[in-house]
Amino acid sequence: MSIGILGGGLAGVSLQRFTSRPSEVLEASDRPGGLCRSWGPEGWTFDVGGHILFSKDASVLDTFRGVLGDNLHACRRANQVLYRDRFVKYPFENGLSVLDREEILDCLLGFLENPHPAPANFREWLLHTFGDGLCGKYLLPYNEKIWKVDLATMGLEWVERVPKPPLADVLRSALGIETEGYVHQLNFLYPTRGGIEALVRGFMAHDRAAVATGAEVTGLRRRPDGWEVATASGAARHYERLVVACPVDKAVGWLPDVPDEVRAAAAGLVRNTVRVVLVGACNESLLDKSAVYIPDPTVLPHRVCYMAFFSRHNAPPGCSSLIAEVTARPGSEWDVASDAAVTERVVADLDRIGFVRRGDVVVTEVRNEPYGYPVYDLRHARNQRVLREYFAGLGIDLLGRWGEWDYINMDEVVRRSRALAARLDG
Secondary structure: OOEEEEEEEEHHHHHHHHHOOOOOEOOOOOOOOOHHOOOOOOOEEOOOOOOOOOOOHHHHHHHHHHHHHOOEEEEEEOOEEEEOOOEEOOOOOOOOOHHHHHHHHHHHHHHOOOOOOOOOOOOHHHHHHHHHHHHHHHHHHHHHHHHHHHHEEEHHHHHHOOOOOOOOHHHHHHOOOOOOOOOOOOOOEOOOOOOOHHHHHHHHHOOOOOOOOOOOOEEEEEOOOOOEEEEOOOOEEEEEEEOOOOOOOHHHHHHHOOOOOHHHHHHHHHHEEEEEEEEEEOOOOOOOEEEOOOOOOOOOOOOOHHHHOHHHHHOOOOOOOEEEEEEEEOOOOHOOOHHHHHHHHHHHHHHHHHOOOHHHEEEEEEEEEOOOOOOOOOOOOHHHHHHHHHHHHHEEEHHHHHHOOOOOOHHHHHHHHHHHHHHHHO
């Protein structure tokens, strides 16, 4: 059975690595990787977003180690939250002791004496889980900033990504006793050289790799023996089985005679774009943190990641670097603004809050991803179900963050790729 894998991001290339079936990956851009690509001028390496390798699944970690081999090293998280004029340890509830005493009391009372009933949406879930103090200071403004929607219009399908802290940890944090939250990502792995794209290249390093870049799909047609895939180059390809590892809304547009309900479900999917501003400095000031979360709405990026913290090879000797992530609603001001305007605003904001001095900046670059974050609005579950049932009825598998329209990390992408390969091989 030959398999056509539509999309050459991490999902597509890892599926091809895992399956023993003959397969071909079709990637529309000039290089595979999707959101797991790395860029930069000579001597600099920047990722498209903050990517680290961690998992609760030991077998996935073993896969990462096997794929990257010696090009891998261990890091320990040094994340912070910028709250007003101070840095608070991440997760926020694990760094309460640096707050003023009245603020600590507010967080504790909200957590302990929580009056919020069982939730029906994401905003209510945050308040019900963390209380008014923690939500008002960090969780509500940060999530409003990254999702760019009213949190009351978001569903609950994904909230397991935000685990509730144990009461004992919150109390220890308030007293200044060292605690750690989200411990599954406290210690993580990262490629020594090549940025996160080294993972993609590692998955492609096998004798069955067949990846066609610049292969923009324009149409799908069922045949008695499988599927015909039309591409912009005019060349048609034939496969017995298809896997959509690219945005599923695009795949709906490639198919003829799609029911109105399915087209409406695809049109109803919500996403945010992400614009990543790469900033290199001519000093080593950006080495002491792994990432900083910024709930302040007057600062454009919601998060910055210190690339040279992840690997010292990501910046030239004597230099350091960060990436600043800016989410936007499609068609909004910061989605359509020029690269120069986004860069100017980001550098000005980072200079104003003391992250990097403008005069120390020696390199900047912008990467724009139209598919950045899937947004779980209140119709998401229904739209997702309609699409999954439709493609399953066609015998087409959906895979990955955008094939499944699911907000999943790299480890879960790899886990699902492995599981799908086992089903296809069987």
